[in-house]
Amino acid sequence: MRRFHGSILRAVLAAALAACGELAVRPPEPLPLPDASAEKKLDPQITTTLVRLAEDRGKFKRDLSNSVGAPVGDLLLLGSPIGYNLRNRFLDIGLPLAEAFSANADPVFRQQLIEMARWDKDSESRASALIALAGSHDLAHLRIINEALIHLNPGVRFGALEALVVWGHPREAMPLLAAASERDTEPLLRVYAAAGLARLGDPAGLHRLRQFFDDPSWLVKAMTAKYIGELGTAEDYDILLNRLDGEYGNDFVVAEYCVAALKLYPQKRKP
8 A cells, every 4th residue: 555655645635625525724715806996995005914914924834832722722623614724724824815815806916816826835825825816717827727736745736626626617627637637646636636527527537536446545535435425426326335345444434435325325216
């Protein structure tokens, strides 16, 4: 079985959690682009303050070594979906900044968002900025997404894959997702890319996704089951039940098989 390097696994897991549902560091929902008159009403104090925070964001690093008994220590103990979101939001200044810069079509804001998506040193901030930028559905941002797809950090690549799914240009996104599902060096990213391909309507994505059931990693199989439950067909219900009978290696995998089967059961019952 392939072993993940510890730091790489943490980065990939963080991105995987963000993509896997309610335990998400959710990117901001893109707001409708305001008209020119609305942009002129933007308070310059807000713009100046946000730009300063963005320029100084490298200084905002939480020291967790002495967190016991401090407010940040309490944050680390939060385990509910909302608590998990708050924990990540208040440990990384890039997340609220990406939300702020995506909330208005002001050229200064858009440029700051592009800078974060291209150059931010924190992988979570960069991923969040990539997804927020994709929410504007601008075809010109393909170059920025492409840059992130070949980044050495798997967290940045995961953000680029998420960006492709919400970008709104399936014709351009599908070949990139297909390539990532075959060739990315991290198995979890290959799973997500295949799921993204299926989500955009390419049947090849589901076919590729089913192949990951044979991967030796329990995490890959569990993640595969989650996406099969969301995107699969009645045929996948039978596949899950057959695999459930033979799965003894990991309780997380068993649980995800059950959840996915429950989601697909209504399809199985259709005449």
